[in-house]
Amino acid sequence: MDLVVTPALTIPAAELGWRFSRSSGPGGQHVNTSDSRVELTWNIAASPTLSERQRDLLLTRLSRRLVAGAVTVTASERRSQLRNREAAAARLSHLVAAALAPEAAPRRPTKATRGSKLRRLTAKAQRSETKQHRQRPASE
Numbered sequence: 001m002d003l004v005v006t007p008a009l010t011i012p013a014a015e016l017g018w019r020f021s022r023s024s025g026p027g028g029q030h031v032n033t034s035d036s037r038v039e040l041t042w043n044i045a046a047s048p049t050l051s052e053r054q055r056d057l058l059l060t061r062l063s064r065r066l067v068a069g070a071v072t073v074t075a076s077e078r079r080s081q082l083r084n085r086e087a088a089a090a091r092l093s094h095l096v097a098a099a100l101a102p103e104a105a106p107r108r109p110t111k112a113t114r115g116s117k118l119r120r121l122t123a124k125a126q127r128s129e130t131k132q133h134r135q136r137p138a139s140e
Contacts, residue, residue: 003089005096011049017041018085023076037076040088042096045069054100061099071095 003011023037044050044058046069065071073095075087112120 001089003093005093006100009049009054009096009100011042011047011092011096015042015047015049017043017070020081023084034081036079036081036084037074038081038084038088039072039074040085040092041070041072042092043068043070058096058099062095065095 002013003016005011017040019039019041020035021037021039022035044055044062044066047055050058059066059069062071071092073088073091075084075091078084078087
């Protein structure tokens with residue numbers, strides 16, 4: 001089954017590597033005998049599906065998660081292998097889509113308004129007055 005990441009990018013099933021192992025967690029005795037934990041691996045560096053720009057973007061943005069140019073996602077929170085396969089595919093899809101998304105526009109710095117400064121100073125004065133009332137009266 002091909003993995004649709006964005007309308008412009010679909011990862012062919014032949015490029016995805018699946019590994020299954022025994023999972024800890026829910027499942028009772030069944031968990032000791034079934035391979036419900038899923039590892040999904042995709043080799044970004046060797047993928048012919050990506051353009052050079054997309055490959056460079058993914059390799060730089062996901063560099064901390066890559067091992068030899070491949071990204072691996074695991075899922076083991078569900079009891080069935082099928083559900084964990086779906087979860088791993090969704091995670092990989094979201095991860096790649098987020099890495100390919102354009103960067104947010106840089107924040108334009110602004111000044112605090114006169115009203116906001118006045119409200120802050122008024123609140124500060126009120127707080128100070130409240131604390132002053134907590135003190136014991138000065139003895140003469």
